Amino acid sequence: MKFCLAVVLTLASVVSAQQPAPAAPQTDQPIKGQMPTLGRPTQVTDEVPVFDFDYFLGKWTFEWEVPEGPLGPAGKITGSTTYKKVDDGFYEADTDAIGPAGPFKVKERIAYNKANKAVSRQVTDSRGFSYLQLGPLGGDLGGEYNIFFLSEPFTVKGKKIQIRNQIRMQSPLNYKGATTVSVDGGRFMNYGNPWWQKQVTGVTSK
Numbered sequence: 001m002k003f004c005l006a007v008v009l010t011l012a013s014v015v016s017a018q019q020p021a022p023a024a025p026q027t028d029q030p031i032k033g034q035m036p037t038l039g040r041p042t043q044v045t046d047e048v049p050v051f052d053f054d055y056f057l058g059k060w061t062f063e064w065e066v067p068e069g070p071l072g073p074a075g076k077i078t079g080s081t082t083y084k085k086v087d088d089g090f091y092e093a094d095t096d097a098i099g100p101a102g103p104f105k106v107k108e109r110i111a112y113n114k115a116n117k118a119v120s121r122q123v124t125d126s127r128g129f130s131y132l133q134l135g136p137l138g139g140d141l142g143g144e145y146n147i148f149f150l151s152e153p154f155t156v157k158g159k160k161i162q163i164r165n166q167i168r169m170q171s172p173l174n175y176k177g178a179t180t181v182s183v184d185g186g187r188f189m190n191y192g193n194p195w196w197q198k199q200v201t202g203v204t205s206k
Contacts, residue, residue, distance in 0.1 A: 134149070
C-alpha cells in the first residue's frame, strides 16, 4: 500500500512539473519612467536625465471641460491623440475629438531640441485656426517633467488669441495639461485642465 501511494505521488509530481506556468500579462511596450533606478535616495548633486520624447509615442485618450469663448462653446471635449516619430527630434500628433459643437481634428508637427531643452509645435485645428508654440522643457529628480508652451498671437472670429499650455508628464501612463487663453491682449484666463491616459494592452491607467 505504501508502494502504491509512493507511485501515485511520484506520477502526480511529474504531471504537475509538465504543466506550463500561467502566462504573465503582456503589454505592447515596457512601462517605465524617465528616471533610472539608482538603488539609493536621490541627492541634490544628481543630474536630471534628459527627457526622452519617445515617451509620447502611441495612442492617448483624453477628457477636457472647457468654458465658452472664441475657440468654441462651453462643454466637454473627449477624444484621442496619437503620436508618431518622423525622425530624430521630429514628431507628429493627430487628435480626433468631439466637443459641444461637434467633431474636429487637430494636427501637430513637433520639434524637440534636446541640447536646448526646448520644444516647438505647429498646431492646425480643423475648427478654422492654426498657431505656432514654443516652450522650454524641464524636470526634477522626482521624475516629473513639464513643457511650458506660449503661442504666437492668432485671430479667431475677429479676436486676437494667445494660448499658454503647461504639460505635466506625471507618470509613464498619464500627462495633464493646464491651458489659459488671452483674448485681445487681456490677461490669461483658465481654459480647463485636460487629462491624457495612455492606451496600453494589458494595463489600465489610473
